[in-house]
Amino acid sequence: MKKNVFNVLIMLISVCSFAQKIKIDKGEIKLDEKTIGYVEGKKPVFKIYSLDKSASITAELKNAPNEDSMKLPWIEIKNETTGKTNEIDFKNKSRKFSAFNYDRSIIYELMDRGYFTAEGLNVEAIENFLNGESAGIAAKRLGVQGDVDNASRLADTYQLAIDDNGVIYSIKAKNIDPNDKAIGFIRMTSPFTNGELKYDVLDLDNRLIATWYAKAAMVSGYDKFLNQELITWDNKVFKATFDNRGNPIGYKMSKDITAMNVVRVLVGNGYSLGSPNFENRK
Template identity: 40%
Template sequence: MKKILCTITATIFTICAVAQEIKVKNDEVKIDEKVVAYLEGKKPNFQVLSLDKQYTVSAELKFLESSGKRWMVLKSAKTGKTNEVDYKKFNPLNQQKSAMEAFIDKGFLSSEGLNTDAIENFINGDASGVSTKIKEEAAAGIEKQKRMESYQITIDDSGSIYSAASKDPNNKNIGTIKIASTTSLGVQKYEVFDLDGNLIATWYNMSSKHPGFDGYLYEQFITYDSKVFKVKPDTAGVLQYKMSTDKTAAMIVKELMFNGYTLQHQRAGK
């Protein structure tokens, strides 16, 4: 009974935490209409003050132009040290509110006000390395894009896939991609085959079950050896459908090749 009550209590606490309404207006930070902190200054640099205005921490909003990814640098007025905070979510139309949501997510702010000890411990503790990770991910993304472009993928209207990366100098055909399911919302399922007609990957648009896979697939494809990769659909600018101009199909093939699936005779002898 005690275990059940604890579970119910934890569930109620979680629901209440999620239901909190956060507002930032007229330099006041409110949680459920209760003022919990104050702001001074304007983005991208501002100060967050405690209710008695005796404690201040500086916040600088940063972003990487090449990727648009954002983070925040906090600076202690006491020690002059800094540390970086990432966002759980970010709204460019209300950046200060996004910053305060990050404060709540990190345990720096609650309905009781600023947790100054938690803020100082974080700033003066180990470096979070948020910006380093963001920059490394951006660099990796650029390198991945370059590699994908080098495959020089083309798909004809019958679904035949061609790649300049094919090792066969006489035949650049490496496989086939087919539409397996559609709805009024568009293509919901693609299947990719090697040159021997073996199924290599199945991509699902809507949340779907795949035979032998424990879980649901959403905007993902699963390979014949049960590896799962994310590919978001791209239908921008599509007026009249043709497989040869299907950006989603091309991206599925590129993602396969990037992860070592060369198609051609992929499953020969397996």
């Protein structure tokens, strides 16, 4: 019972803290001008101390290789003495996250979870967290990146090309004419009043395989905005990056890097284009 009351009090303190302002001044962590702890280091590794410096943790910012630059890192919390670690995500980026003050952003995240309070570093809560079940953030994020890398390697084996008419070619084309390496088509349009681009990818029978949207697109059957993402005929969604560097002067589809990114993502995720994708389509 006492433990439950204590946890409730910690939560209340944390909630109240959001009405207060955290500032870091020469390594001092201040809550409404009151020093409640210390932090040292710089991105990506910070060391956070209790007020009397008798206890500390490290907070390291982590990213998966080649992730979208807009994707926020996760935070690995570590007790350097025991070597135990666990992870947290930035959950309050809309209110408290700042790319210019990662140290302060980390403190806000710790406070949101009761690991840092108006009284400073909550050693007991942190130890329970580090001894508890792994959050699994690294495994998930690195696993997703592994899928992306594998898809890219698979796309490489198809030796893809796109001509100026939007015809997609591949060395692996399975056409009746062995000299015909066409596997599909890609078309670029700008159907929206805000000028945002979209690309349609079609098979050799001109049936739609997927559509890529540049920004803030809504489609039937999917309840989120599509931003630099494509949605396939079977409602799978994949990220494909916009890149306009291929056409600095004029425009040629054969030089359109975004178009190639879209096709590579499709092929790398098992959409071989041609016509076989639709043999079992209802």
